[in-house]
Amino acid sequence: MGKAGKVLGQILTSYGISQGKLAEQLGIARSNVHRWVAEIRDPNSETVQGIITALKAINPDAADEFIGLYASGLAVGQDTFAEANSGAWINPVSGGLERLPDTEGLNVAALSRLFDKTTTSYKYVFFLSLLDILRRQNFDIDSTISLRDLLIEILVNAWYPHTYFKLSFGIQDKIAIKLDSLELDLDKPAFDELEKNLLREEISKRNLDNLLIGKDSLMRYVPFRLITPFLSQQLKAYKSQSRGTTRNDDIENEIITALAEQYFDTAKPLYKFNGNSPKLCKSIQLSSEWISYIRINYSIVRGWVSWKWLQYMQSKNPSTPAISNKLFPQIRRGALASQTKYWQKILEYTDEISCIYSNRPLRADSKLSLDHYLPWSFVAHDQIWNLVPTFSDVNSSKSKIIPSSVYFDSFVRVHYLGLKIWKEKMIKDKTLNRFIDMYISDLRLHTKDDLTDFEKLSKAYNSTFQPLLSLATSLGFEAGWNYSQN
Incomplete structure (x- = not known):
């Protein structure tokens, strides 16, 4: 079994969920959650189901990512599971193990092998894009889809994780390079269907010939190789007959094209050319027949391929937090209302806090704007320990750039002053408990007293932030921002 406790610890940290909050939702003592997270004892399968249910009630996105990470551990850790259940996945709704539904007359086992021996993201994004187009066409059984439209949809689906979150698609993968070459300018964190339509329109205006044909084309292999599981017997027979004949990749594509046409009604591959x-x-x-199957089982099929892609991207970005949030445009930035209220309460008791960037004094009646010190587009969360009060013009100027290191000590000190005021003036306010728990659990402190020990707090911030800052810059996030009043 995978290390559920270790995965749970990552999720609680990424989503700012305290151990106490999860324990309360589960109806158990907090010490039990601590034992799981500390990997002293791993929860059993029944308990894992309870954890999923509890996380759904607290934060559905956290539950989804827990399922993905835990399922990934299962697939890696159990050879028999991986071999016997290539069409299996963890349903994010039920949290249970599911298989692609069988149906008479279709080779579902071949469908479940679509992503065997995959070294790039192409197959995952190609199939996801195929599903998206089918859905927009209302699963028309006479569907013919142009390779150009598929290419556009691939670029649309890859844009969000690459351009906004800087995720790696793998060393051999060229999707990121192709996207950059188009110089697309659409940089919105709330990437909904409207923005996707705008992006499709923008890409469709470009000359995509070099992405469609030629040696470096994104479509050179994947449309042909994706359907080989359906034609495995025919390919094996052909190779046996042509033993000794020299073949290259282009000839392989020729063979697959011919076999897909010849056996379209018998072997029933997903499509032909x-x-x-x-x-x-x-x-x-x-x-x-496959269109009808996908229409009936759409949510299951899409959940399966999404899980497969999530596993792949996790393997290429092992240190990056909140992968599922960055892979699928399902989340929007929070309004930060409760976090703003926290800082406003702090400022009611002090006039010692100033904007760390502009040095302008902050007051309770100031029109506060909370800045994500580590950009939201990197961390994909709104934890209080990464937010610092500032002004809207300063925040807009900084955007998603990592600030210069000259601000870090001031950033830590502002949090120290806030926590000191909390302890002196607001410790009885139970509404702030979740923020205080976030500081303790996410910064790996031990007690509430550690929060007002500047040396311990500073050490915790440094040990937490320095690896994240290094990772963000290595992924390509711009760094070194300095405030200028001009």
């Missing part, structure tokens, strides 16, 4: 040569193929024609 509209041309008898890869160089002449401009579109794919989907099997009406």
Whole structure:
């Protein structure tokens, strides 16, 4: 079994959920949660189900990511599971293990092997894009989809995790390079269907010929290789007959194109091509039977491929927090209302706190703007320990750039002053408990007294932030921002 406790610890930290809050939701003592997170004792499978249910009640996104990380551990840690259940996945709704539904006349086992021996993201994004287009076409059983439209959808799906969150797609993967070459300018954290439509329109205006055809084309291999599980017997027979004949990748594509056409009604691959040569193929024609299958089982099929892609991207970004939030545009930045109220309460008791960037004094009646010191587009959360009060013009100027290191000591001191005031003036305010628990658990402190020990707090901030700052800059986030009043 995978280390559920270790995964749980990552999730609680990423989403700012205190151990006490989870224990309360589970109806157990906090010490039990601490034992799991500290990896003293791992929860059993029944308890894991309870954890998933509790996390859903607290934060559905946290539950989804826990499922993905835990399932990834299962797949890696149990060979028999991985071998026997390649079509299995963890349902984010129920939290249980599911399989792709079988149906008479279709080779679902072949479908479950689509992502075997995958070394790049192409197959995952290609199939997700195929599902997106099918859904927009209302699962028309006569669906023919152009490779150009598929390419555009691939770029749309890859844009969010690459451009906004700087995720790596792998050393061999060229999607990021191709996206950068288009110089697209759409940088919004709330990436909903409207923004996706705008992005599709923008990409469709570009010359995509070099991405569609040629040696470095994104579509050179994946449309052909994706359907090989459906034609495995035919390919094996063909290779046996042509033993000794020299073949290259282009010839392999030719063979697959011919076999997909020849066995379209018998082996029933997902689709066939509209041309008898890869160089002449401009579109794919989907099997009406597979379209019906996908329509009926859409949520299951999409959940399965999303889980597979999540596993792949986790393997390429092992140190990056909140992968699922950065892979799928499901979340929007929070309004920060409760965090703002916390700082306003702090400022009611002191006039010693100033904006760390502009040195302008902050007051309770100031129009506060909370800045994510580590950019939201990197951490994908709104934990109180990463937020610092400032003014809207300063915050807008900083945007998602990592500030210069000259501000770090002031950043820590502002939090120290806030926590000191909390202890002296606000310690009986139970509404602030969740923020205080975040400081303790996420910064790996031991007691509430540690929060007002500047040396311990500063050491905790440094040990937490320095690795994250190094990772963010290595991923390509701009750093070294300094405030200028001009």
